[in-house]
Amino acid sequence: MVLEKVKQIIAGKMSISEDEITVDTKLKEDLQADSLDMVELVMAAEEEFGVEIEEDAVREFVTVGDVVAYIEKNQK
Amino acid sequence: MLIFFSDTCADSQELAERADKALSVIGKPLIGKITKKENGAPLCSNWNMSITHTDGIILLALSSKPVGIDIEREDREVPSSMVDMKNWTAYEAYRKKTGEGIKLSEVREGGDYTREAEFHYFIDGYILAVAGGEGALFTICV
Numbered sequence: 001m002v003l004e005k006v007k008q009i010i011a012g013k014m015s016i017s018e019d020e021i022t023v024d025t026k027l028k029e030d031l032q033a034d035s036l037d038m039v040e041l042v043m044a045a046e047e048e049f050g051v052e053i054e055e056d057a058v059r060e061f062v063t064v065g066d067v068v069a070y071i072e073k074n075q076k
Numbered sequence: 077m078l079i080f081f082s083d084t085c086a087d088s089q090e091l092a093e094r095a096d097k098a099l100s101v102i103g104k105p106l107i108g109k110i111t112k113k114e115n116g117a118p119l120c121s122n123w124n125m126s127i128t129h130t131d132g133i134i135l136l137a138l139s140s141k142p143v144g145i146d147i148e149r150e151d152r153e154v155p156s157s158m159v160d161m162k163n164w165t166a167y168e169a170y171r172k173k174t175g176e177g178i179k180l181s182e183v184r185e186g187g188d189y190t191r192e193a194e195f196h197y198f199i200d201g202y203i204l205a206v207a208g209g210e211g212a213l214f215t216i217c218v
Contacts, residue, residue: 055180
């Protein structure tokens, strides 16, 4: 499931527990993700799911759910 | 050029207010209100400005020339394409100086950005990259 894998990636990169992450968790506001975190997350997600995530899309990512929705939409 | 920093400010506007007290003492133009460009970059009327923060420390650079700064903990992971934290901070600082912000395509491609910045290690465990600016660097804790 995409959400589970995304939660795993975020938990790993940001050293937090998967239990703390929900579909509504806001990357910047709740997790304090900075630009390096976002880049690491996006690149890890790209590798995991075999998608290329567009620059403009990344700017629009607010919640974990946004990332999941994008991946689900663009997965081959 | 000047870099003001603090670890007790809630946000960059608060840091700017403290910096303005110091600036008025030395008779320099004040920062005043920080506004935002469309891409999120901070703007003030009297200075070229760049802001960076990490782990509760905020830094604010002021210069008469375009400037970009980035501070990071040295031991953080960076994308392998960017090689190391020195190159990463140089890249961020450089892209902040040019006013464009980081681009995923450039990060993926990698490249050596270390000549775009100078590096400072005055806070233990952290690397500060400064791109652009001019003259001697003064760092002031407020």
